[in-house]
Amino acid sequence: MSLIELVRGADGVAELVLNRPEKLNAFNTEMLDAFSDAVDDLTGDDSVRCVLLRGEGRAFSVGYDVQRAGSTGSGTGEPRPAHPSAYTDWSRLKRNLDRWLAVWDLDKPVVAAVHGHCIGGATMLCVCADLTIVAEDASIAWPSVPLGGGLLSPVSLWLTGMKRARELSYIAGSAMSGSEAADLGWANRAVPAADVLADARATARQIARMPASLLRLKKLALNRVMEAQGFRTAFQFGAEWDAIAHTTPEHEVMAAQIRDHGLKDAIAWFQDGGSIDVTPTATAATDRYL
Template sequence: MDTPPLSTIELRHEPGAPVATLLLDRPDKLNALTPQLLNEVIAACDWLNGADDVRVVVMRGAGRAFCAGFDLGAFGEPLGPAAQRDQADLGRRATNALADVRPLTIAAIHGHCVGGGVVLTSACDLRLAGDDARFLIPEVDLGIPLAWGGIPRLVREIGPALTKELVLTCRPFDAVEARDIRFVNRVVPTDELVATADRMAAELAEKPWFSIRQTKQHVNAVMDEIAGLGRSTSEADVLISAMADPESVEFSRSYLRRRGGS
């Protein structure tokens, strides 16, 4: 089965191989997220759900960073109400597709991992970080709440107090802290990150698939009971409201000015 046509991500898989790679492939933009990229993540997950030979997927970013968050320019085009809501909901749909995809997923994180990139990694089953990884959740400083199911996923992974701290203060944290708060499983030298992730994927792919699959489903079911994602369906409306709130809009403009944006 041929992989789907994609332009902002790359899905690498040799026919019959048990391991695939999902590469965020906008290196000139530090793999910033666009509606097209999020739609392609959904399409890649749909393909993976039908690829019976794939047992493990490694997700990583091309170039100098894993993901610089969402591309504000790409999300700023004027749209009608229905299209605007669909676009605001894309991140949640892509994150859910990644969390629910049939194979095991391993995120291999290097360089910057920002905002929506943090949420995408939180949907993966396992997370490895290079020692140069730097995490940041800047949404509140941008005048918008963290959406895409990010809050319940972070609460499940690191607990409510740390979720509030990292989301509300918008302070960066490095790979070692990410490991210490149990957001990532392991920190490795960045130049060994890809090889380590591929080796872990190959080892997991050799284990009995029934037990691997049942363990993933069981853990995910338990996590849904701890902090479910049911409320996340309304987050698109909250994002749209934030974009119309005068104080939120001014915070967003101020943040972009400080960062050299428009």
């Protein structure tokens, strides 16, 4: 079974399907590489004038696969060394952000159809899509445990506004419904869950009636304005903030919980009041002199 399905239609619409339903379409390395290959395959293909991005099964995607012991949550799904260099971590994070920016840069509009859960890194993918149609009861959520720095919220800030972005960032497990996401501007509109795919398909077909050359220019024109306002720079900064966050002792405490007990139990431990605060020791003796 292919983890990414790419189906071209005669109507000028191609469906790019996240196809790991048994894991709620969590991104592992194989899936991410297949996703990038599919985007590359679509680039320059004028027979496809619009792409519909959706998830198979019960969810759009629960984001990066952090189930494996020792995973950083950076999207590789691979165990990381006990003490990786910040540069290596940044490079790995940047590689995955570049995958989402490839959607932003794709020479044709992308319509995301979101149902069920859309968590963590999957929210960044939706931000890079041109349009997002979301189920009213969908959950647009941030990770349930503190594992990173300023990766998600500075990107969503462009759509939700500063105050809501701060709240989503500061409280682990924060979420907004599909209806709220549409009200804030994170999504174009929210519809009943049963209608999400039909609505997204109809929208994609309408877009595909436009000539490919004009769609390309229209997308470039809109992207350039956003980039002049700093969108791309803010997006790429996320890799730096997360790489720094991954060097903190508090991150190691949380990563150890996941490594030793699994993600589900680590979430329960944190939600039940488990603390990842690390008592300062090295600086304690000097604090009184400051």
